[in-house]
Amino acid sequence: MGIWHSLRVAFVLGSLFMILLIIIYWDDVGGFSLFPLQDPKHESIHSDSFTLTTTATSLSPRAQTRSSSITPTTTYSSKPIPEKTRGAAQKGKEENKQELRNEETRDNEKWSRVPFNKREQEARKQRIMDVCSGKDAVEFPGRTRAFEQIPNSELDHLIVDDTHQIIYCYVPKVACTNWKRVMVVLSQSLISPTSGKPYTDPEAVPSDLVHNSSLHLTFAKFWHHYGSLSRHLMALKLQHYTKFLFVRDPFVRLISAFRNKFGRPNEDFYRQFGSVMLHRYGNVPGSLPETAAEAFTAGITPTFQQFITYLLDPETEREHIFNEHWRQVYRLCHPCQIKYDFIGRLETLEPDAEHLLKLLEVDNLLHFPSGARNRTATSWERDWFAQIPITMRRELYKLYEPDFELFGYPKPDSVLHE
Known part of the structure; x- marks a missing residue:
């Protein structure tokens, strides 16, 4: 009986260990649904309503394309590799390279279809890299720290949409009300009392509701829900999701x-x-x-x-x-630690918004709200x-x-x- 009891204990412990490994190394982060629907009738929405559930859907087509370029982990062997095997491996590498070239071509075609200054966008990203690397000799707190050193309380402006694999860092007074409306529609996180279904038109989302802090899933809430797995999940999402923010002349x-x-x-x-x-x-x-x-x-x-x-x-x-x-954007969005895929400007809001929605492949789902612009010039x-x-x-x-x-x-x- 003692041996049988020991085997049962070993089996249970082994199963728990395997489950832990699966959770830690789960690469298909899009397979998690992190944010359930909320009822707008309750403006004081409690963050405890968040639950971690596994969805039946897999990655979106855009995510599947992106995932295809991820290099898998390779296990090395001390045995000699047969010529035939080496040939197959080489062929596989060539196919991977070709797939990457095809993906790059598709990306270039996507950019070319949009009347947008891609060179300007690349210049915006390069400038951030230069300043963060110290080339411009501008020092500021947190410039050289690692993302892991940022306190969770300073990650509350990074809104996550797992359905479309998007991370948006909102900056108050930079069209953030309308961008939050877009995020609400994409994440289907708010039910319309009229239709009983999630909002589909950003302009229909009440502006007073979109600023309810408990309505959006942010990085700051990860620790409460996922504990020690929080930073690992953040790293995966930062690697695979499309990240954007909008800025404005500081004064x-x-x-x-x-x-x-x-x-x-x-x-x-x-x-x-x-x-x-x-x-x-x-x-x-x-x-x-x-x-x-x-x-x-x-x-x-x-x-x-x-x-x-x-x-x-x-x-x-x-x-x-x-x-x-009035907090500085570098303290809200941490551009030296997060490599944003798109940096929009309020001064070029319309073309930037149009292009970004195409880049996110959601332009067929919604349009950016055409509400009144802030008139401060x-x-x-x-x-x-x-x-x-x-x-x-x-x-x-x-x-x-x-x-x-x-x-x-x-x-x-x-x-x-x-």
Whole structure:
């Protein structure tokens, strides 16, 4: 009986070990469905509703094509290889090379069908590589660290869509509402109360719902769901998924953030930031209004100069990290650790969006929303910064210089010089 009991224990342990190996080395990451449908009736969606399930579908056609170019692991033998076997192996290598050439040709044909400046896109990616390698002598925190060294809390802007194998890093004030709508439609993560089915039109997705943080699956949530397997799954997805982000002139983005959050009553931003600015730099006699509505009625609101002073105040960074609406893009999306396949710009939003949807092979499923564009323009910079002391302007530029350099935006000389 003792031997039989030992065999049973060994069999159970062996089975568990094999299951663990299968999980760890599971290359078909597209075979996981990481995000179930959500009901828009419940705006407070709990992240605990995420479940890890294995789908019946295999990789998408685009993923299958990409997977065909992955070199399989080779087991080497100490025995001499027969001539016939070597010939077969050589033939296999030639076939693999030909398949890679065919795939490259298909990619080139795909690019050529789209009226888009591919050379400009490649230049954007090359510039990021140059800055991150130190060629431009621009130093900034985290430039040389490895992806594994990035805390999970700083990966909350990387939205994952496993169905189409896409990773989108959203940047507030850079068309992120509409891109989040696109991600909702692609992941089928929100049910329309009208049809009872997932939304199929991005423009129909309510804008207030797409900013619900629990609606999107992000890298920051992986640890909660997958524990020690999190980083392995992230690495697989970063290797095989298409990764993109959209950027914008850093100073124009700041102006847009100020106008949006402090140029009209916003209770959350008034309590958390506006009242702090007024208290520290506003010289407001007496107590501050309790609500944003009262502050606007009384004409007591933060100025753009107070906002810039707040950003430059060392106390601000010590108290808490910059809010996402004015946090630098290099801190939101980690371009030195993640090799993005596509870098779009708000200044060229329409052609970039059109081309990206074709690149993702989802242009037959949806169109990018044609909603109102943010009207903050680069030409406004000189007027907005006119009342800001020149020393503060230069300090602010140093704070956002990495974003200017990484994404190829010209140094705003008209702002930095009298």
